[in-house]
Amino acid sequence: MRRAEPAVSPDLSLIPLWSGWLEREGIAIDAALDRILPPASLAPKRLHRALRYAVFPGGKRVRPAMAVLGYRSAGGRGKVAADLGAAIELIHTFSLIHDDLPCMDDDDFRRGRLSTHRKFGEAIAVLAGDALQVLAFEVMSTLPVSAELRLDVLHEITAAVGTFGVIGGQVDDLESEGKKISEALLRRMHARKTAALLRASLVSGAILNGVEAAHRAELARFGDEFGLLFQVVDDILNEVGSYAALGRRRGGDRAKGKATYPSILGAAKSRDRLRGLVQSSRRSIPARRRGVVTPDLYEGLVQTVVGRLPVDWSGPALA
Ligand code: IPE
Ligand code: IPE
Ligand code: MG
Ligand code: MG
Numbered sequence: 001m002r003r004a005e006p007a008v009s010p011d012l013s014l015i016p017l018w019s020g021w022l023e024r025e026g027i028a029i030d031a032a033l034d035r036i037l038p039p040a041s042l043a044p045k046r047l048h049r050a051l052r053y054a055v056f057p058g059g060k061r062v063r064p065a066m067a068v069l070g071y072r073s074a075g076g077r078g079k080v081a082a083d084l085g086a087a088i089e090l091i092h093t094f095s096l097i098h099d100d101l102p103c104m105d106d107d108d109f110r111r112g113r114l115s116t117h118r119k120f121g122e123a124i125a126v127l128a129g130d131a132l133q134v135l136a137f138e139v140m141s142t143l144p145v146s147a148e149l150r151l152d153v154l155h156e157i158t159a160a161v162g163t164f165g166v167i168g169g170q171v172d173d174l175e176s177e178g179k180k181i182s183e184a185l186l187r188r189m190h191a192r193k194t195a196a197l198l199r200a201s202l203v204s205g206a207i208l209n210g211v212e213a214a215h216r217a218e219l220a221r222f223g224d225e226f227g228l229l230f231q232v233v234d235d236i237l238n239e240v241g242s243y244a245a246l247g248r249r250r251g252g253d254r255a256k257g258k259a260t261y262p263s264i265l266g267a268a269k270s271r272d273r274l275r276g277l278v279q280s281s282r283r284s285i286p287a288r289r290r291g292v293v294t295p296d297l298y299e300g301l302v303q304t305v306v307g308r309l310p311v312d313w314s315g316p317a318l319a
């Protein structure tokens with residue numbers, strides 16, 4: 001039977017702007033990752049192989065791209081933000097390796113292939129996560145900018161990863177399993193486990209070029225709204241996404257009793273919150289233009305993320 005046409009088609013017109021930009025900037029990001037990671041031929045080889053397995057070919061590279069976006073929006077021209085972006089991607093990868101472990105989400109697959117612990121064993125996966133995080137801080141501590149800016153970057157990122165950021169959010173996530181938590185707690189959990197690092201990616205990139213306070217605050221505002229939107233999309237995708245969009249079978253969150261937007265609020269309110277977060281993200285897009293960084297580029301990022309959803313979800317949200 002033919003599928004009914006969606007009532008509203010999503011506005012996906014600016015996705016090529018984001019993907020073209022990411023393709024150009026992504027070359028330097030991937031080159032930085034390759035340079036930073038130890039060669040798999042060096043001992044301990046199994047660990048180094050695991051690091052590279054988790055990082056390459058990788059996922060959407062949203063966080064490093066946002067770091068470079070922040071840097072360019074603050075007028076940065078060189079390649080230094082690619083190294084910062086790479087460091088942030090290492091932190092993100094550490095969080096994913098640990099997120100998939102049996103003691104956490106117990107996921108056998110990520111990005112369409114075996115998760116790191118299923119490929120290399122749990123002990124190596126734990127240590128690979130540890131190693132990626134330490135390596136990221138080593139890279140950030142040697143970024144070729146003034147010590148003052150470097151410290152500011154380090155502070156921004158540590159705050160986003162720590163107990164009030166990714167790690168604290170992951171604890172909220174685990175402790176909420178099987179519970180009907182409030183929407184306020186759900187929002188806080190998403191803000192910490194996901195939005196904090198996305199915001200810090202954008203802001204730390206801008207810090208690297210000595211951003212002024214007003215623009216920094218604008219970037220932080222967009223990062224917060226977009227970060228929440230990102231995790232709400234991830235929650236919905238887990239229920240309705242295709243294998244290709246998810247990289248694993250759908251339904252894992254529901255099976256584990258995870259607190260997500262669909263499980264706590266139901267489909268209708270999740271649609272409403274999704275649409276609300278698209279609007280608040282759009283409203284907080286910084287207006288200033290710097291070279292290729294225009295409001296359209298941020299809009300392209302929003303469309304790229306929401307456009308991963310099936311059209312019956314993305315249509316009303318992006319109309
Ligand atoms: C997945 O992040 C984990 C969340 C915080 C939702 P991404 O969706 O950015 O994962 P990759 O890196 O593109 O695979
Ligand atoms: C991951 O959240 C958030 C992290 C900080 C790693 P999820 O558990 O919802 O992400 P996926 O769906 O497994 O990527
Ligand atoms: Mg999780
Ligand atoms: Mg997970």
